[in-house]
Amino acid sequence: MSTCRQALLLSSSNCHGYTLLEFAKQEICNFLKKNNVSELIFVPYAQNDFNGYTAKIKEVIDPWGFTVTGLHTYPDAANAVNSAKAIFVGGGNTFLLLSRLYEKGLVSIIRKKVDEGSLAYIGSSAGTNVATKSIHTTNDMPIIYPPTFDAIGIVPFNINPHYIDKVENEKHKGETRDQRINEYMEMEHAAPVLGLREGAMLQVDGASLMLKGVAGAVLFKKGGCKEQFQAETDVSFLLN
Amino acid sequence: MSTCRQALLLSSSNCHGYTLLEFAKQEICNFLKKNNVSELIFVPYAQNDFNGYTAKIKEVIDPWGFTVTGLHTYPDAANAVNSAKAIFVGGGNTFLLLSRLYEKGLVSIIRKKVDEGSLAYIGSSAGTNVATKSIHTTNDMPIIYPPTFDAIGIVPFNINPHYIDKVENEKHKGETRDQRINEYMEMEHAAPVLGLREGAMLQVDGASLMLKGVAGAVLFKKGGCKEQFQAETDVSFLLN
Numbered sequence: 425m426s427t428c429r430q431a432l433l434l435s436s437s438n439c440h441g442y443t444l445l446e447f448a449k450q451e452i453c454n455f456l457k458k459n460n461v462s463e464l465i466f467v468p469y470a471q472n473d474f475n476g477y478t479a480k481i482k483e484v485i486d487p488w489g490f491t492v493t494g495l496h497t498y499p500d501a502a503n504a505v506n507s508a509k510a511i512f513v514g515g516g517n518t519f520l521l522l523s524r525l526y527e528k529g530l531v532s533i534i535r536k537k538v539d540e541g542s543l544a545y546i547g548s549s550a551g552t553n554v555a556t557k558s559i560h561t562t563n564d565m566p567i568i569y570p571p572t573f574d575a576i577g578i579v580p581f582n583i584n585p586h587y588i589d590k591v592e593n594e595k596h597k598g599e600t601r602d603q604r605i606n607e608y609m610e611m612e613h614a615a616p617v618l619g620l621r622e623g624a625m626l627q628v629d630g631a632s633l634m635l636k637g638v639a640g641a642v643l644f645k646k647g648g649c650k651e652q653f654q655a656e657t658d659v660s661f662l663l664n
Numbered sequence: 665m666s667t668c669r670q671a672l673l674l675s676s677s678n679c680h681g682y683t684l685l686e687f688a689k690q691e692i693c694n695f696l697k698k699n700n701v702s703e704l705i706f707v708p709y710a711q712n713d714f715n716g717y718t719a720k721i722k723e724v725i726d727p728w729g730f731t732v733t734g735l736h737t738y739p740d741a742a743n744a745v746n747s748a749k750a751i752f753v754g755g756g757n758t759f760l761l762l763s764r765l766y767e768k769g770l771v772s773i774i775r776k777k778v779d780e781g782s783l784a785y786i787g788s789s790a791g792t793n794v795a796t797k798s799i800h801t802t803n804d805m806p807i808i809y810p811p812t813f814d815a816i817g818i819v820p821f822n823i824n825p826h827y828i829d830k831v832e833n834e835k836h837k838g839e840t841r842d843q844r845i846n847e848y849m850e851m852e853h854a855a856p857v858l859g860l861r862e863g864a865m866l867q868v869d870g871a872s873l874m875l876k877g878v879a880g881a882v883l884f885k886k887g888g889c890k891e892q893f894q895a896e897t898d899v900s901f902l903l904n
């Protein structure tokens with residue numbers, strides 16, 4: 425992996441017991457300061473109300489000392505990302521988000537800029553899914569057909585955001601989250617899957633990968649094994 | 665729609681309070697007898713253990729007076745379906761199922777034969793998803809990239825199987841089922857979506873469409889409207 429890539433991948437923006445992004449405030453602030461960022465471009469493409477969604481995020485992050493603008497307000501999205509020092513890709517529907525990123529030619533631009541260390545990436549939920557190897561382990565409905573499930577690939581594995589191991593309802597016969605992830609693990613092309621609990625996030629700093637936040641994660645491996653990790657665990661081995 | 669198509673589309677094979685397929689026994693038996701079927705080909709492609717999965721279904725349906733064989737046991741799947749009078753497409757992962765149906769050239773064969781009335785189709789869960797207009801409203805994880813989300817199209821709308829309107833956990837911030845379906849309804853290409861509760865099934869008999877079983881369904885329409893239907897409701901208007 426590149427020794428200079430900078431990313432912060434949140435399971436979700438909402439976490440029980442916290443206001444929007446509150447649980448991640450310190451990590452986001454540290455991450456942006458460390459990367460000398462004062463202006464942050466928000467990518468609202470996973471939802472349809474670009475203005476409303478951007479306003480909600482701006483209302484939270486501007487008071488922390490950064491200026492948030494929506495990518496949709498720039499005349500040319502590719503130019504805007506090419507000139508940006510940091511982007512925040514928000515959650516919503518992963519298929520919609522990935523389709524729009526490809527449509528605007530942003531996947532390769534973001535990949536290249538993050539790889540060379542000239543773009544700091546923050547993602548949440550769907551914005552985290554598209555930062556990984558592929559979107560094979562999103563929880564979202566496939567509401568639009570993207571040109572591929574391959575994603576930006578800032579990390580070489582898959583993430584399942586909003587991970588929860590509880591059975592949703594004992595009388596309901598639909599698959600549990602673990603069953604769904606294990607269906608993926610049975611595929612020949614399956615990469616390891618990190619189930620990020622709500623409140624958890626991954627901090628990518630070059631060759632270092634740290635689990636941060638107020639919750640942990642579960643690693644799914646071939647053969648049905650699971651491994652639990654608490655926050656503040658070094659999981660850099662996942663980058664190899 | 666064709667005036668001769670014959671299909672029975674189950675939300676799921678399992679329903680709380682019943683053994684496997686028990687809630688659907690009478691409907692399945694009536695459906696097969698009405699179509700003069702004594703041999704039923706089971707399509708286990710939505711899962712990986714073809715023999716084990718077929719054996720489970722055979723154990724239930726053979727005692728009802730029909731002979732079940734797995735499609736995977738035939739030397740040529742396309743030939744087998746072309747010669748079949750009835751197939752039962754089982755549940756598992758919708759993306760895996762649709763990919764395999766396309767790979768084996770079965771989508772167009774099934775579509776044509778059902779359309780001309782020479783193949784009776786039973787589907788359950790993923791097997792129901794692939795029988796609809798498209799798989800846009802499956803609950804499954806996108807574990808493999810299919811050549812398209814378009815499906816067999818026995819009915820011209822979408823189905824969400826295992827439909828449940830309960831919030832899975834108030835502390836969890838992932839989308840509810842209704843939110844996920846409404847994300848699809850916001851798309852320009854969205855067709856109406858019928859949320860089939862576990863225990864519900866649709867009986868397609870030419871131009872007639874009846875809701876059957878031990879549970880009902882919810883119709884999602886553009887603009888955020890929902891309409892509830894009980895079992896034994898005539899919903900033929902959905903075929904127009």
Ligand SMILES: [Ca+2]
Pocket residue numbers: 515516517518549550563564839
């Ligand atoms: Ca989502």
Ligand SMILES: [Ca+2]
Pocket residue numbers: 599755756757758789790803804
């Ligand atoms: Ca399934």
